Amino acid sequence: MPDWCASAVLIAVLAAVPALAGEIGPARAAELERLVRHDCGSCHGMTLKGGLGSDLTAERLDGLEPDGLAEIILDGVPGTAMPPWRPLLSEGEALWIAQYLLGAAE
Numbered sequence: 381m382p383d384w385c386a387s388a389v390l391i392a393v394l395a396a397v398p399a400l401a402g403e404i405g406p407a408r409a410a411e412l413e414r415l416v417r418h419d420c421g422s423c424h425g426m427t428l429k430g431g432l433g434s435d436l437t438a439e440r441l442d443g444l445e446p447d448g449l450a451e452i453i454l455d456g457v458p459g460t461a462m463p464p465w466r467p468l469l470s471e472g473e474a475l476w477i478a479q480y481l482l483g484a485a486e
């Protein structure tokens with residue numbers, strides 16, 4: 381299955397389950413996926429295997445809970461290059477991204 385097809389399936393599944401997706405609709409889910417790939421990818425690597433920021437691979441994320449990862453996304457990591465995204469993302473959107481990363485990492 382092509383990568384874009386797998387991504388479309390993941391977006392559709394997450395967007396169709398409001399509790400899992402943080403009530404994110406399909407259009408916003410597509411925007412958030414682009415944000416992960418491009419904005420997050422600018423530091424974490426375009427393939428999310430590391431760069432200025434740590435990698436976001438299955439091994440790196442293993443054991444993290446979606447809520448904890450969403451908190452890191454929202455509040456950043458003081459003393460590092462990881463900025464807080466709270467001014468730009470809602471808690472539901474950060475949770476969606478966390479779930480996306482955890483699901484994409486499996």
